[in-house]
Amino acid sequence: MHYLVSVVHDRLDLATEDEMAAIDVFNDRLKTEGHWVFAGGLAGPSTATVIDNRGGDPLVTDGPYVETKEYLAGFWIIEAADLDVALKLAADGSKACNRKVEVRPFAGVDLDPSPSA
């Protein structure tokens, strides 16, 4: 299964050098163990632009779509057999980047015959 591991943060500071180093080690491990799909850190919420083209006339607005105290600072997309495996990895990811993370499965029927039930 694929999981989105979102990094949740409530301050605007970027990762420190130590945190970056720990994230690199964690990312290498994800790759070696076959869990890596993709990952990235995001620039602050003030750099966001919202675009709404539902009406066919694209409306561009500055800023994040919703003002919250906590925001998405980065994410991993991982491959894991089941939630227990994903939660273990996420716990190590949270430790590495020194921030809270949220684990969420991607929707859809997974026809990959993973051993999870």
Add this chain to the structure above:
Amino acid sequence: MNVTNVREAVARAHRDEWARVVAALARRFGDLDIAEEAAAEAYATAVERWPVDGVPPNPGAWLTTTAHRKAIDRIRRENKRDDKQKEAQMLHDDSPPEPLGAIDDDRLRLIFTCCHPALALEARVALTLRMLGGLTVAEIARAFFVQETAMERRITRAKVKIKAAGIPYRVPSTEDLPGRVSGVLAVLFLVFNEGYLATGPSADPVRHDLTAEAIRLTRLIRALLPQDGEVAGLLALMLLTEARRAARVSASGELVTLAEQDRGSWDQTLIAEGHQLVRERLAARVAPGRYQVLAAIGAVHTSARDVRDTDWSQIVALYDHLVRLDTSPIVALNRAVAVAELDGPEVALAETHRLADRLDGYHAYHAARADLLRRLGRSDESRAAYDKAIELAGNSAEVAYLTRRRDQLG
């Protein structure tokens, strides 16, 4: 075979085999929804067929086979209606068995799935009672004073999350086992406590259905994990508490405190079994967890034929041990109550002062203080504490007891 015997056979099969049937189907089909529905249908079929055909020699096997057929029927029906996805899943189903943790039993996997920490606590309780206990949604809803539709939604939401988020149907690895077992025990203890000190104005003060179900499920886990000290401890704690059930509420529906209980009406069989478990844990010479210490406290109480024979120094020593394992202020409060018997109410009252910040909204805190103040002859303060306790108490028998004690103050 007469109707009563058949009805009893179905009831017995329900009690003894439900969890096994659901668990086997959950593993075979990888879907709790299908497992639950097919098991329910199999029991409904038994109610219809057994009076006509007779009770099968092996009811468990009959129910599993029947439920299995019902599940396949349902999947075929859905395949015709939907697409080929389900069929694809079924084709994959004979994949080699997954790597197992420490113990292999379908029911054990089911318990760990239902009590997974990624589910909300109330969902874990509801799922455990439904999937393992075999209680109907209506029964669970009644037990927790929730509308049946709301309880149905709670269970459905949990099942959807299990499936969508990939919560595994597996016994955790040996490394994770202790933490996950303690999560399971927390769910069972919660069910037991809700039965033992039922809340809600219209509730019976003691709900034997819930305490009995909690004990039954804990016995099951004990059979599956016989080496686990905390499982044995929780079972002993429940047995030693349940043993006092009949003495705990008076004929007029009032709570009877431990000191005032008729010890002759305690259930000696349950006490003997509880004591045996406590002795077994002592002999194991492994540092006990909190359930084992609580069980040991229960064992000291139930060893005293008269309240005056209670070994309070041992009880305080056990509480001293417990506060190191469990920093909850409620444990500290219970310790203070025991200290009152050893060092007097004045010392105990001083200890309760320190808990005021954290326990001001808890009825038992005010009830304990009311009693200590009463013993110190401080009637006005005692009355105020009783008032506060009565206002906060949720259990009808407790309210009746506290009201009488307050009204007896001079």
